Each structure stands twice: as structure tokens, then as C-alpha cells.
Amino acid sequence: MSKLDSTDVQGFALRGYNFPLARFLFLRIPNARNGREFIARLVEHVETGELWVEGKPHTTVSVAFTYAGMAVLDLPQASLQTFPVEFVQGMKARAGILGDTGKNAPDRWDDVWRQNPVHAWLGVYAQSAPELEEKCGEIKALAEATDGAQVIGSQEAAALVIDGKISRKEHFGYTDGFGNPDYQGVNRDTQPGQGKLSPDGKSWLPLATGELLLGYADEAGELPAAPVPHLLARNGTFMVYRKLHQNVAAFRTYMREKGELYPGGEKKLKAKFVGRWPDGTPLELSPNHEDPAVVADKNKNVNFTYANDLDGARCPFSAHIRRANPRDAFGFTGRLANRRRIARRGITYGAYAPDSEPVDDAERGVIFMALNASIFRQFEFVQQQWIEYGNDARQGNDKDALLGNHEGAGKFMIQGSEDAANPPFLCARLPNFVELRGGDYFFMPSITTLRMIAAGTVDPR
Ligand code: HEM
DSSP states (O other): OOOOOGGGSBHHHHOOOOOSEEEEEEEEOOOHHHHHHHHHHHGGGBOBSOOOTTOOOSEEEEEEEOHHHHHHTTOOHHHHTTSOHHHHHHHHHTHHHHTOOGGGSGGGSOHHHHSSOOOEEEEEEESSHHHHHHHHHHHHHHHHHHTOOEEEEEEEEEOOEETTEEOSBOTTSOBOOOOOOOBTTOOSOOOTTSSEEOTTSSSEEOBOGGGTSTTSOOTTSSOOOOOSSHHHHTTOEEEEEEEEEEOHHHHHHHHHHHHHHSTTOHHHHHHHHHSBOTTSOBTTTOSSSOOHHHHHOTTTTTOOOSGGGTTOSSSOTTSHHHHHOOTTTTSGGGHHHHTTOOEEOOEEESOOOOTTSOOOOOOOEEEEEEEESOTIIIIIHIIIIIISOOTTTTOTTOOOTTTOOOTTOEEEEEOOOSSTTSOOEEEEEEOOSEEEEEEEEEEEOOHHHHHHHHHTOSSOO
């Protein structure tokens, strides 16, 4: 493996920032000349993967482009023609493949995703509100000074504040942010359970770099399909951006009503939907109760497999984390999952609805962002085959219980055991707990590539 030059990779590709605040700016680039000028100046603000030896910065900026954005920047035809087809088409055109129909269909998305295509995404993260304003102000000033970009939409996002404290919860009340893959060469604390299983199934190894970044060997020992020339792609990655609204009232009502019927009670029912208890304890490690000691232990909280639970008695087949990352549930020591991993970079938006009060109908949910070398092979496969279709999990047409586009007709089979508090149980008439509000597919270039685009030197001739 060639060594990873993290100063050339955008920091966002290499690690989750865990900042309390973010704003996503959606840009249109009027023409190549001004757009390049804007990028030339923007690149000085872009956070790289360099280690934060002096502590976390106050703000970070990341940038990524849709295919329409790459085209407006006048990339050479040879480059444009070699981008993968799903990226060229964009997320809206892939709606049928992804199951984004009915309540999730593009005609119900936010305006910015339905009108003219967004050209670029800017992710601005900050430690405080004044710092966020200041950084966004600087970027807007650059856009105006160069006439190189117009902000046609934006999205506020923030970690949830619950009882006055910044939390790791999402709106349904689960602690999030445990499972995320390890990749070779990416500098971070590796945790058992994050990468892939070793061939003997006894330990965990980081995934090949090429599962995340272009220009490196992937799990098949090949370079991922990428646009030419090589330098355009190397150290870049593809990003999926999806705004996922959460129907908190529907979720709470359903859990309360079904929880009264389920012998394990409401909290355990919630755990069965995700595969983790609300505090994050994995069902595989503690099937009957939350265990704060497991949650706090980095050697345990993602360190589990499904091989000893092939009948789903602990973690049901359609629980969200088992569907989204089946680990070794399909046999072959997990090899069927290794090429379907995604790096998650989600952050919540909207205010938390306190448990004790009726839920208002405000917009709230998760800005789901996933990075992968191949949107087709990784994100789209997970979304299509594992979330929206249940065949691999031996659940027929049943969808991921939490995320599926159920349209009121879905069902979730909780497998259970002979234990009286853990019987098999059927949840019928599932509503859509989550609804798509829009998004798109983006290419997140390396720092070198940003400079090449700015200089108009992508074509080496
Ligand atoms: C509103 C939408 C969503 C909610 C509320 C949600 C919630 C959660 C929760 C609570 C966890 C457990 C915490 C953890 O393991 O880190 C989790 C894990 C995960 N989710 Fe989601 N999720 C959402 C959307 C998605 C989507 C769209 C995908 C993929 C297409 C996805 C893929 C994953 C993966 C891969 C994991 C880690 C599983 C593992 O490694 O064991 N999630 N999610």
C-alpha cells in the first residue's frame, strides 16, 4: 500500500468532526472562469486531514461538487466521461433504484433539490454560533468578490441539546456515532469491531484504503473506478448527502402502543428496532438490559458479530444496524459485507422534542452524509438491497424496520427465543418513521485536485 498523504485529503473524508454546529451551503457556479477563481481562494480555507496537534480548530470548511458542478467548471470531456454513471445521473435520477418513491419521491423534496441542480456543497462546522457566522461570512464574501458562486440554499444542523447539554443522541432518542469503519493508513484510534474480520474471524483489521479513497487498492486488490487523469481522482472520494426527516410523533406513538403489547416492554422494543439500546449498548452484547460499562468501553462497544445469533434471538434480522452493516451475519467471515461499508458523517437538524411533552410538527431529522469510493457498490447497494429489500437478511420484502419506506404496510418480525421476556413478536402496519427531503451525490476532491481545477490544468496536455 502506498502511504497516505493526509495533508492532501480533505479532513472530512478522514474523520467525523463532532462539532456542535454546522451549516451546509448549496452553491451554483455561474461560469468556469469565475468559479475557478472562487475555488482558488476557497482552497486556502479547506480543512485537510492533517492531525490537530494543537487541538481542534474553531471552524472547518469542506467542499464537494455534483457532476453538474464539475461540468460547469469545464473539466475536460475525457474526465467528465469517466465519472461513474450513478454520479453523473445524480441522486434524483436514481430514485427508483433507491426506493425513493411515494413519500420519499423527488417531487416532495425541498425546493433546492428539485430546481436547477446544485453545483457544489460547502460544509462549514464550528464550535460556536459567532464562529459559524464569521466563517460563513468570509466564504460568502469570497463568492461575491470573485462572482464565482451563488448560495442558492443552506441547511442548519447541530448536535442535539438535551437538558442543557450537547448530546450524541438523534431525535428518536438513540445514542449515535458508534459504528464507522477503520481504513488502512487513516490515522485514528482503531477500535475492535470497526474494520473487517480477520480470515480466522478472531480479530479485526482495517479495511483497504481504496474502500474510502480513490487511487488506492480496495478490498478486491483493484483501484476503484475513477475519473481520469489519475491525479483528478487520487485522494478524493464520493459523498452521498441525504436530508432525512424523522417523524418523532409517529415513532413515539408506535413504540408506546406496541410496547404495551410486547412482553419485553417499550425500551426493549426500541432496542430491537435498532440493534442497540437507546444508550448505545449493543443487543448482541447485552440482550436484556442497557449496560453503561459496555457503552463506555471502546474495546467492547462496537466489538461484536452475529455468527452466534444466526436465528436473530438477540438482534433481529431487520434491526437497523444488522441490516446496514451485517458483519458476519451472511457467513464467509464477513467478506460479503467488506465491500459495502460506508463512512458516516451524520449530524442532526432541528430542535429536540422533549420526551415529556407532545411533539410539535417542526422539521427535525438527520443530515445523513456517507463517504465511499463507489456510490453504486457501497451506499446504493446498502440502501437498495439491505435497507429497502430484505432478501439477503432472509426477510423477503421486509425493509429495515427503522428506515424503510414502509408506507403503512411494512412489517417487522422480531425473532425472539424461548425466554418469556424475549418472545417472537410481529410489528405490523409500520409507518414511515423517516422521510427523505432531498440531497444529491458529490465528488469530494483532494487539495491537489482543487488546485488543478482552479488553475484549469486538469487536462495535462
Ligand atoms: C434518520 C435516519 C437514521 C437514523 C435515525 C439512524 C440511526 C442509527 C443509529 C441509532 C445507529 C446506532 C449507532 C451506531 O452504531 O453508530 C445507526 C448505525 C448505523 N447506521 Fe443509521 N440511521 C439513519 C440513517 C441511516 C442510513 C440512511 C444508512 C445507510 C444507508 C445508515 C447506516 C448505518 C450504519 C452503517 C450504521 C453502523 C452499523 C454498524 O457498524 O454496526 N443509517 N444508525
